[in-house]
Amino acid sequence: MGFLLLAGAIAAEIAATTSMKYSEGFTRLWPSVITAVGYVVAFALLAQTLQTVSVGTAYAIWSGAGTAAIAVIGTLFLGEGMTVTKAAGIALIVIGVVVLNLGGAH
Template identity: 75%
Template sequence: MGYGLLAGAIAAEVLATTSMKYSEGFSKLWPSLVTGIGYVVAFALLAQALKTLQVGTAYAVWAGAGTAAVAAIGILFLGETLSLAKIAGIVLIIAGVVVLNLGGAH
């Protein structure tokens, strides 16, 4: 159950961050609302996930997966450039999350 809530928190955070790009500095109503609501939902779900998951692991997975997903969305859909540094960063984030989970931190 904890990891399901964490997945929902990650999805909400990614949606909120992506919407922030479209809000143009919070000057557009709907993307701004999606951003605000998305972050509230993300933190609410993360708080519920922390009832059963260790905070260090949950936060690392939440932040890491969200960062990697937003970077991928930027590259795939928002025209951001793909560089060796971005690829290496995403791979290191994913590797860190895997190590945390395999290392018995949960």
């Protein structure tokens, strides 16, 4: 159940961060509301996750998956460029999360 909650926290964080881009500095109402609600939901679900998943594992997955997903969303939908350096950074994030989990984080 913990990893299902974590997946929800990641999805909420991704929605909130994407909406923040569209809020234009919090000058547009609905994207601003989605941003605020998304982060509240993300942190609430992350807090619930920590009841069954270790903080190191949960935070590594939450922050890493969110960061990598936002970078890909930026490239695919927001007109941001993808460079070899950016792709390598995303790969390093994913590898880092995998290594933390393989390294015995419980």
